[in-house]
Amino acid sequence: MDNAELGRRLKAARLAKKMTQSDVVGNFITRNMLSQIESGSATPSMKTLEYLAGVLEIPIDRLLSESGESTSTDGYAVLSDAKRLLREDKFEEILETCEPQGVAADELHAIRSIAHLKIAHRMAESEETESLQLAVMHARSAAKEAEIGIYANADRIARANQLITKIAQYLSSYYSNLANPQQG
Numbered sequence: 001m002d003n004a005e006l007g008r009r010l011k012a013a014r015l016a017k018k019m020t021q022s023d024v025v026g027n028f029i030t031r032n033m034l035s036q037i038e039s040g041s042a043t044p045s046m047k048t049l050e051y052l053a054g055v056l057e058i059p060i061d062r063l064l065s066e067s068g069e070s071t072s073t074d075g076y077a078v079l080s081d082a083k084r085l086l087r088e089d090k091f092e093e094i095l096e097t098c099e100p101q102g103v104a105a106d107e108l109h110a111i112r113s114i115a116h117l118k119i120a121h122r123m124a125e126s127e128e129t130e131s132l133q134l135a136v137m138h139a140r141s142a143a144k145e146a147e148i149g150i151y152a153n154a155d156r157i158a159r160a161n162q163l164i165t166k167i168a169q170y171l172s173s174y175y176s177n178l179a180n181p182q183q184g
Contacts, residue, residue: 106149
């Protein structure tokens with residue numbers, strides 16, 4: 001692929017996201033360099049191309065392929081799979097296979113947050129310490145993913161934090177009873 005086509009794709013992706021050149025470059029490259037790349041008069045390094053693809057939330061292979069189509073699964077296909085898995089209560093599979101990407105990243109973070117919280121609640125039903133610790137890890141991940149994007153959800157964050165508090169209180173009581181058996 002020639003520099004002009006690569007530059008055209010980068011510019012189209014930037015404009016689709018309603019970003020200025022200054023929004024895209026950050027502290028990584030200069031606005032002037034981006035302008036030269038977009039006009040086809042400069043060839044970006046692979047590191048620069050990876051940076052730009054990340055900022056623009058597009059797969060790098062879509063920039064480099066001859067057809068301009070992504071050869072990997074795009075965000076919409078992943079989102080469709082994630083929704084199906086959510087309906088089927090396959091929460092672990094969501095976390096294993098549905099990484100937030102592209103235009104569907106915000107929705108995928110929301111779905112992953114739901115999956116983490118469902119797993120956390122299920123694991124919190126156990127009285128085994130290891131399961132409870134994993135429940136806390138999932139609840140923390142649920143809260144973290146629920147903070148991201150336009151589908152950020154304060155209620156889900158609060159529910160995750162309540163679950164963490166409940167588990168912490170249970171474990172505190174459990175360990176206190178272990179340390180002082182005559183009080184339990």
